[in-house]
Amino acid sequence: MATFATKRATTLAPTVRTLASGAPIAPRLNLAARGQASEHDHDHGHSESSRSDIRPRWAGGVTFSAAGLVSKTVTTVHSPAFQPRLIHTSVANKDAPQVPDYSKYRTDPGSNRALSYFMVGSLGVLSASAAKSSISEFLQTMAASADVLALAKVEVDLSTIPEGKNVIIKWRGKPVFIRHRTQSEVDEARAVDWKSLRDPQSDEDRVQKPEWLVMLGVCTHLGCVPIGEAGDFGGWFCPCHGSHYDISGRARKGPAPLNLEVPAYEFTDGDGKVIIG
Amino acid sequence: MLSARALNLQRITASSSSRTFATAVADAASGVRVAAVDFGQPTSAVTVLVKAGSRFQNKEGVANVLKNFAFKSTAKRSAIGTVREAELYGGLLSASLGREHLALTAEFLRGDEAFFVDVLSSFVTSARFTRHELEEYVKPLVESDAEAVASNPATRALEAAHALAFRSGLGSSLFAPAHNDINVADIKAFASSAFAKGNVAVIGTNIDSSTLNKLVEQSFTAATAAEGSTAAPASKYFGGETRLEGSGGPQTLFIGFGAEGAPSAELAALAAHLSTQPSVKWSKSLSPIATAIPEGAQVQSVYLPYSDASLFGLLVQAESVGGVKEAAKVAVEALRNAAKGLKEEEVKGAVARAKFAAASGVESREGLVNVLGAKIFAGSEVSVESTLSAFDKVNAASFSKAVSSLISAKPTLVTVGDSLNLPHTDELGF
Amino acid sequence: MFGPLGFSLAPYIQSSKTLTSWVKPLANWYANAAGYRQYGFKYDDLLVEENEPVQKALSRLTPREHYDRAFRLKRASQASILHKPLEKNEWTPAAEDVRYLKPHVLEVMKEDAERHKWDTVVVEKK
Numbered sequence: 001m002a003t004f005a006t007k008r009a010t011t012l013a014p015t016v017r018t019l020a021s022g023a024p025i026a027p028r029l030n031l032a033a034r035g036q037a038s039e040h041d042h043d044h045g046h047s048e049s050s051r052s053d054i055r056p057r058w059a060g061g062v063t064f065s066a067a068g069l070v071s072k073t074v075t076t077v078h079s080p081a082f083q084p085r086l087i088h089t090s091v092a093n094k095d096a097p098q099v100p101d102y103s104k105y106r107t108d109p110g111s112n113r114a115l116s117y118f119m120v121g122s123l124g125v126l127s128a129s130a131a132k133s134s135i136s137e138f139l140q141t142m143a144a145s146a147d148v149l150a151l152a153k154v155e156v157d158l159s160t161i162p163e164g165k166n167v168i169i170k171w172r173g174k175p176v177f178i179r180h181r182t183q184s185e186v187d188e189a190r191a192v193d194w195k196s197l198r199d200p201q202s203d204e205d206r207v208q209k210p211e212w213l214v215m216l217g218v219c220t221h222l223g224c225v226p227i228g229e230a231g232d233f234g235g236w237f238c239p240c241h242g243s244h245y246d247i248s249g250r251a252r253k254g255p256a257p258l259n260l261e262v263p264a265y266e267f268t269d270g271d272g273k274v275i276i277g
Numbered sequence: 278m279l280s281a282r283a284l285n286l287q288r289i290t291a292s293s294s295s296r297t298f299a300t301a302v303a304d305a306a307s308g309v310r311v312a313a314v315d316f317g318q319p320t321s322a323v324t325v326l327v328k329a330g331s332r333f334q335n336k337e338g339v340a341n342v343l344k345n346f347a348f349k350s351t352a353k354r355s356a357i358g359t360v361r362e363a364e365l366y367g368g369l370l371s372a373s374l375g376r377e378h379l380a381l382t383a384e385f386l387r388g389d390e391a392f393f394v395d396v397l398s399s400f401v402t403s404a405r406f407t408r409h410e411l412e413e414y415v416k417p418l419v420e421s422d423a424e425a426v427a428s429n430p431a432t433r434a435l436e437a438a439h440a441l442a443f444r445s446g447l448g449s450s451l452f453a454p455a456h457n458d459i460n461v462a463d464i465k466a467f468a469s470s471a472f473a474k475g476n477v478a479v480i481g482t483n484i485d486s487s488t489l490n491k492l493v494e495q496s497f498t499a500a501t502a503a504e505g506s507t508a509a510p511a512s513k514y515f516g517g518e519t520r521l522e523g524s525g526g527p528q529t530l531f532i533g534f535g536a537e538g539a540p541s542a543e544l545a546a547l548a549a550h551l552s553t554q555p556s557v558k559w560s561k562s563l564s565p566i567a568t569a570i571p572e573g574a575q576v577q578s579v580y581l582p583y584s585d586a587s588l589f590g591l592l593v594q595a596e597s598v599g600g601v602k603e604a605a606k607v608a609v610e611a612l613r614n615a616a617k618g619l620k621e622e623e624v625k626g627a628v629a630r631a632k633f634a635a636a637s638g639v640e641s642r643e644g645l646v647n648v649l650g651a652k653i654f655a656g657s658e659v660s661v662e663s664t665l666s667a668f669d670k671v672n673a674a675s676f677s678k679a680v681s682s683l684i685s686a687k688p689t690l691v692t693v694g695d696s697l698n699l700p701h702t703d704e705l706g707f
Numbered sequence: 708m709f710g711p712l713g714f715s716l717a718p719y720i721q722s723s724k725t726l727t728s729w730v731k732p733l734a735n736w737y738a739n740a741a742g743y744r745q746y747g748f749k750y751d752d753l754l755v756e757e758n759e760p761v762q763k764a765l766s767r768l769t770p771r772e773h774y775d776r777a778f779r780l781k782r783a784s785q786a787s788i789l790h791k792p793l794e795k796n797e798w799t800p801a802a803e804d805v806r807y808l809k810p811h812v813l814e815v816m817k818e819d820a821e822r823h824k825w826d827t828v829v830v831e832k833k
Binding site: 023055060061062064065067068069070071072073074075076077078 | 341344345347348359360363364368369370371372373374375376418421422425426429431432435436451452456579581582583638643644647
């Protein structure tokens, strides 16, 4: 059977006997011998050694019957010998039969359950709280220290400021103007048509109490400090580039684009103190 | 008394219609002969017998290749189609090769006749015999057949005995030589001559004969128009000796004789007389040989009847050469005693055993087909009673006459194993 | 279409005489211009063989066909190294450029399809 598509490499020693066709002869080789059944499992389910070159017995063969010598080939084969399926129950296998009998020493696991759970639970709670507190302490060291927090707010006593006077406080490195405004100044601030201003903002929006005006003393143009009680609108005047602010701190004339900033502040102690920041 | 019993049998068969024998009907259109027997069992079988045994082959091994080519692709179905469809029907397809006939058998459930007769007939009429099927499917089967024989010393001995006894014809081997150059052209030539008119017979078991006739008519109308039937020359017996090298297995010796002419009941009785096969388990048989051979040795009586010749012999096997020598001496002694003459009741016993063997052989499907097949080709009446009635004519005189004329011919001796030390023909006294 | 032989309009064209008479000269010119004949090849030597059906079909060639195929490959490989086609007398004549492998490939594909059909058949009880 010559097929050149698949090459088989065979090297024959020169002493091997060959037929004229070149096929080697192995005269005493018994190809019908079946090997011993091996111990490991057979994946293909052969009951004996699986030789693919020997036809299995149920696929035909030579029979010597009353009719003489007959060579038979079976084309469609029915499955060989019927194999009954048996029900199989394994006996439970004790895994360590040589271990001595400790049944006398065993306790009943249900007898002391409440105490055990209580001890375990309380120790669990204690260790959880210890863990929590150690972690929170470590984390608190990363928070801001007291002196830093103290500088962030400033407290001003308002009873020392008479009416009609400006006070300048330093807060976070910036000047803060506090003016105790008179009633006429308040009216004047509210009488302005604020909608047409460069930065429209009503006076009510800028102050919590009308007589106390608190704002940052930083000109919104380029950051100089405006001078109080100066300018054309009765408020402040920035000397650097000539920005005029009115009695509510709104920019009216000059290069300033926005009104003077109003920080966050709150009154405490009745009317006595204001905390800025 | 024996004939009265036979008459009783016929009356019984006539009354119970479960067992009917149909006489062969030669289908005129295609020349196919049909016979059917119905026993009322649920599975049927149809066998197509073709005179394509190894006797008729023109090239060594072609008959075996043709047998292994059975049920491969035809004009109607491919090989896989045939097998899968047959499996879906639950049928069993097989091909058997004897020296005279090739039997293609399909066994199936009642009711599926149409398909299986079609499968069988399409192989006979329109097999394709493609080159690739020969290389891929058939050659491995042929090789495995040949290897199975090469490792079985008994079969090797019988094949060599036939070759010595009959030379060509019946002497051709059933199996292909190990390295052969058979190609599809050879097979096609052999098939076209073998599947010709008059060479094909169809035998059905458990099938209604009218159904089978109809199906055969439909399927075989397109049968080969080739007229040539494989006519083989009449067999002649020669005899001789050959010694073969063993290939593992027991030391084997076959001593045999051939008889020309139709097989005789006397030789069957002789085979039964010398047979060492016990009827009761775990006992030594009543054979004169069985008690005298050494432990571990086996002697089998071999009787192979063919249509125009038969071969009778004794197959001796033992583990050692000495065992074979002793057993062979015993066997030949028993054979000579049989030739000299046996007592009347011994002959009766042998005849009874032979008759039983013949009758029980018919009970299996293959046996029935063999018996009917032999008769169908000979054109004689197709029934089993005729075989059995031949035994009634055997008596002590005819028995010893037949046996002595048998062993007066030239013996056929085949040894497989240690060729230097196993006995030769003259050492056995022939 | 994605099989080893690829997509082809040839059966459709060959079924009609007029189409054949128009397309055939074009096809002949193309086959000559493709150049494989100048290297001594037949068309089926170029068929992509790195797939299962064609490998099986190759195993069905006769020993002589196998040998010739190997010889043509060897001769063409040498010509390819030299970057020159073969001499004119070694070119494959058009009459010899027969599709020797295509029938085997078609048969193998048909067998595979049939096997698939039998593997996936649905059996109903009447």
